[in-house]
Amino acid sequence: MSSRRQFWATVTAAADRSYSKTDPDATFMRLKEDHMRNGQLKPAYNVQISTSNQFVVNYSIHPNPTDTNTLAAHLDQYEKSFGRSLKSITADAGYGSEENYTMLEEKKIAGYVKYGLFDNRQHRSFNSKHPFSADKLHYNPRGDHYICPIGQKMRYIGNTINRTVTGFLQTARMYKASNCSKCPLNGACHKSKGDRIIQVNLNLERQKRQADELLTSQQGIQKRKRRCFDVEPVFGNIKHNHKFRRFMLRGKQKVEIEWGLIALAQNIRKKAA
Incomplete structure (x- = not known):
């Protein structure tokens, strides 16, 4: 039913x-x-x-x-x-x-x-167009860090909490890369200025x-x-x-x-x- x-x-x-x-x-x-x-x-x-x-x-x-x-x-x-x-x-x-x-x-x-x-995400063309997205980065659970596209560690720097209009709290863990300015993939990996920071909502990713x-x-x-x-x-x-x-x-x-x-x-x- x-x-x-x-x-x-x-x-x-x-x-x-x-x-x-x-x-x-x-x-x-x-x-x-x-x-x-x-x-x-x-x-x-x-x-x-x-x-x-x-x-x-x-x-x-x-x-x-x-x-x-x-x-x-x-x-x-x-x-x-x-x-x-x-x-x-x-x-x-x-x-x-x-x-x-x-x-x-x-x-x-x-x-x-x-x-x-x-x-x-059901189409290969989409995945090939976004090879550096956060969900494609390797995560090391023992060291609690991600590996950026050139093999450098992205270390955990803290949490960010967002409250929706209905009052629901969303918690995401933040991981920051280092030395992005000297990276050969700078500009292709991410568009933001400075070192790349990704936010990972573990609960939402599980869901x-x-x-x-x-x-x-x-x-x-x-x-x-x-x-x-x-x-x-x-x-x-x-x-x-x-x-x-x-x-x-x-x-x-x-x-x-x-x-x-x-x-x-x-x-x-x-x-x-």
């Missing part, structure tokens, strides 16, 4: 904070489909749905434009509606983050969730390896293929075939009701077909 749940957002990048006089609950977003074609920010909501065989089984409305920050609330909505958690989910790279991977681990949900560079294992398995490949023709046609049918491109009501509570009616109509049409 839960293995068929998928997630897709209708809108993307936008301002972090905004205020609309016509709908204070909405957020100004740069929509994918701009009928005026001038790139203006417009008040909008980020709609998330879960589907099973193109039936909408769960939906949630979010004022934040970033898909990454919608997954936790969307799963909470599912658990409230069905009284239980999922066993697995399938989602695209918009949801791949350390915070989401950690949440899925805590909930014991198998996450077939891509991260940002997953698709690129990415786990995601790779799931996504490249036979079951993972089937789930990725299924996501494309399960969830995306639902939005296509609603937006293109039935011309629903904007909400008529204002306020998050009313918008949730409006989208609920749209989802119900979608399911009835699917059942009738």
